[in-house]
Amino acid sequence: MPESPPLQEVESLEDRLDQLVQAGNIDAISELSEELHPSDVADVLEALDEGQRIRLLSSLSVELASEALAEMEDGEDRGDLLAALEPAKGAELIQELADDDAVDLIGELEPDEQSRLLAAMSVEDAGELRELLEYDEETAGGLMTTEVVSVIGSLTAGEALIEVRHQGREVEDFYTVFVVDGTHRLLGTVRLDHLVTADTESRVEDLVEPVPASVPPDLDQEEVGRLIGRYNLASVPVVDSQGVLLGRITFDDVIDVIEAEQTEDILRLAGVHDEEELRQTWTESIRTRLPWLVLNLITAAVAASVILFFEDTIAQITILAFIAPIIAALGGSSGTQSLAITIRRLTLEGPKATRGFVAKEILVGLVNGAVLGLGLAVIAQFIPGGTPLLGVVVMLAMWVNQIVAGFAGAFIPTTLERVGVDPSVASSVFVHTLTDLCGFFLLLGLATWFLL
Amino acid sequence: MPESPPLQEVESLEDRLDQLVQAGNIDAISELSEELHPSDVADVLEALDEGQRIRLLSSLSVELASEALAEMEDGEDRGDLLAALEPAKGAELIQELADDDAVDLIGELEPDEQSRLLAAMSVEDAGELRELLEYDEETAGGLMTTEVVSVIGSLTAGEALIEVRHQGREVEDFYTVFVVDGTHRLLGTVRLDHLVTADTESRVEDLVEPVPASVPPDLDQEEVGRLIGRYNLASVPVVDSQGVLLGRITFDDVIDVIEAEQTEDILRLAGVHDEEELRQTWTESIRTRLPWLVLNLITAAVAASVILFFEDTIAQITILAFIAPIIAALGGSSGTQSLAITIRRLTLEGPKATRGFVAKEILVGLVNGAVLGLGLAVIAQFIPGGTPLLGVVVMLAMWVNQIVAGFAGAFIPTTLERVGVDPSVASSVFVHTLTDLCGFFLLLGLATWFLL
Secondary structure (H helix, E strand, C coil): CCCCCCHHHHHHHHHHHHHHHHHCCHHHHHHHHCCCCHHHHHHHHHHCCHHHHHHHHHHCCHHHHHHHHHHCCHHHCHHHHHHHCCHHHHHHHHHHCCHHHHHHHHCCCCHHHHHHHHHCCCHHHHHHHHHHHCCCCCEHHHHCECCCCEEECCCEHHHHHHHHHHHHCCCCCCCEEEEECCCCEEEEEEEHHHHHHCCCCCEHHHHCECCCCCECCCCEHHHHHHHHHHHCCCEEEEECCCCEEEEEEEHHHHHHHHHHHHHHHHHHHCCCCCHHHHHCCHHHHHHHHHHHHHHHHHHHHHHHHHHHHCHHHHHHCCHHHHHHHHHHHHHHHHHHHHHHHHHHHHHHHCHHHHCCHHHHHHHHHHHHHHHHHHHHHHHHHCCCCCCHHHHHHHHHHHHHHHHHHHHHHHHHHHHHHHCCCCHHHHHHHHHHHHHHHHHHHHHHHHHHHHHC | CCCCCCHHHHHHHHHHHHHHHHHCCHHHHHHHHCCCCHHHHHHHHHHCCHHHHHHHHHHCCHHHHHHHHHHCCHHHCHHHHHHHCCHHHHHHHHHHCCHHHHHHHHCCCCHHHHHHHHHCCCHHHHHHHHHHHCCCCCEHHHHCECCCCEEECCCEHHHHHHHHHHHHCCCCCCCEEEEECCCCEEEEEEEHHHHHHCCCCCEHHHHCECCCCCECCCCEHHHHHHHHHHHCCCEEEEECCCCEEEEEEEHHHHHHHHHHHHHHHHHHHCCCCCHHHHHCCHHHHHHHHHHHHHHHHHHHHHHHHHHHHCHHHHHHCCHHHHHHHHHHHHHHHHHHHHHHHHHHHHHHHCHHHHCCHHHHHHHHHHHHHHHHHHHHHHHHHCCCCCCHHHHHHHHHHHHHHHHHHHHHHHHHHHHHHHCCCCHHHHHHHHHHHHHHHHHHHHHHHHHHHHHC
16 A cells, blocks of 8 residues: 655655766666656656657656656747657657646647647547637636536436546546536536535435636636636636536646746746746846846936936036935835735736725825935935935935835836736836936936025 | 526626625625625625624624635734624634634634634634644644545445545535545545545555645645645645644645735735735835835945945046946846746745756846947947947946846845745845945946046
């Protein structure tokens, strides 16, 4: 009887695998792999070069090889690996997978490679996969599996259990039994645990529960994740406009989506636009980051060009060259704070979450700006050239710029979301440019006005 | 037979609720609520003031009221609400909940309020909750429920199903049947769907599967989330050092953890330290953000003070006051890019993911820095006072600062993680201070050296 290995033992197994990977000993890895979870085998694959990957995949059981391939990270050229296999071998691996995982993998191939692989499969399997390939991979249809367990409402619990037993042999990882009418329209669900614990003579239609949510196939995957998280669903049904059950999406796919979407949000806020960046090589990283940095160079230069108009002022009051970057930096910090909060709420709760948000951020900027302005005015008194009047100018510039930062950090992403642009993409550049520009202009304008 | 409502209908129900909430019509809300999912009722509660909340909770069925209370956001003063209820009512709601949700709620009360509530419960329930309260709420023990379905390995599938039926009446939302030996040590799991689809005469021990992961009760919740996401588990068992099954953690708790941890990462990167900020009022937001901004004011002033040492240089070459903030801004941007990538990998994959990361970021900085340096040098040629030699100085300062940014963005969080400090907390300040300081020093130092 297999015992669950304690965490300690898994660690040392990892070390042994590391050594074998370093040594490129594929045969020994293959032998060890049969005891591993597919996710762990996926890690091993990621550490190997392509030739080694192909040898390892070929030497593993079809079941383990296919699952491991499916569990590899998206950025790891799974498509290239699949394309490099013999078409017959590739088709064998794909057919072994649940259809949602199969479609994810095939989706990474070039069109001609897809056709070659589909041609090597049974007509039925290929047809099913072709249908699923029609859906955008970032929608509910792209996430769903058509492999569901469903029973008709008029059965008894006992009859339904026999039916579930029968269908369950074909379907992996099902948690929910869907209840449909004669035309396959979704009536609701009956939880497997309820079916098992019910009297065998009771009718399924008396046990049926309405689904808290069902989704159309074209719903964005981010919205699907929100629903599953909100209602704690192990799986959510996908239905067409007539209410006919098309498939289901399970929590594990959604955990991946939530992680991917959040990674996207974080990286975009930081000016890294490609969600696959986590796994990229350094040359790929340059390609994804440099365009944003160049844009940033231009916007920073535009904002700083305000300084050029006030060269005379700076030449006479050089302490302003010390103050200006501080006001710009704090504007950027506050703007980023507002931005992060706003984008986070937009991601977790959708657009309606932002009611009253701009007003709140302006209020926060009003108070924080007063404190920071006063602080910087005091600091300026200790610098040679710092006068009380300069303190007032510094204070005003910081104060107003903080209010601008709060406003921009909340208003820009909310507006972008309303007009249908992903707010995490461009907000950061807008906000920083605006706070730099305003900061420089306020400080140098006020200084020219009051101090010269 | 209840039909699943199409999305459209839910929207209009929402509108009706909105109107009732605006009007404060608690009786009508209460009537409508009985048709809603507890998560939706939780939203309604969040929109009401405390007096209205208490009236609504008192008028709902105990089952719905308790679930709705459990589904309210953490930041929404659920503890205050619970404390404001009659102790008998509060105890009734708590006892209705699964023990993990009950502990979460009780954990938000002050110690004396906890005692009062526990005293109003049955001795048995109170004892169980007291045991769970011992665990840190951010660990596996704090997330787990002790309500598990478990069978002894020597039973037949048929006997096990009867046992599962019996235990299942008491346990909510179970997806996995745990298999234990006579001393309650975990042997593995048998999936409910496998048990249902197996021949009734087969032995459970022949169906048992090893668990891909089990966790000790003191494991950090972030690590629990990583394991569940990695192995696609509907639930993960919690075992003590002897392998005795203590409880289980289900995917829905983990989705909440993943969302909370990622929110924390995003907000901390942006300098907002409190994970509850999403729901805070504007005064609370000021309290959580202002300390970080004040720290930021100090570090920005320290970095900018470099400029004071070069006042003469700036007075003579005022174009430097235009160049300096651009070099600092781009250093901050590149540093944030490295930082976001590094922190994201640390969160998703743990410390071992960062091997070779610092070297990669330095390489990226080397190339991006060359391009950006050249770009800014060219821009400088169009500004009055821009000379080829100034171009060289600008180019060098930008270049070296970009390498520093890449290095700092990868090295600082990795090092903080190694010494056991959460890298998302302080990295951003360190990196920005360093890139500002280096940027100013490089530009003004080189300019003083070569141009004066």
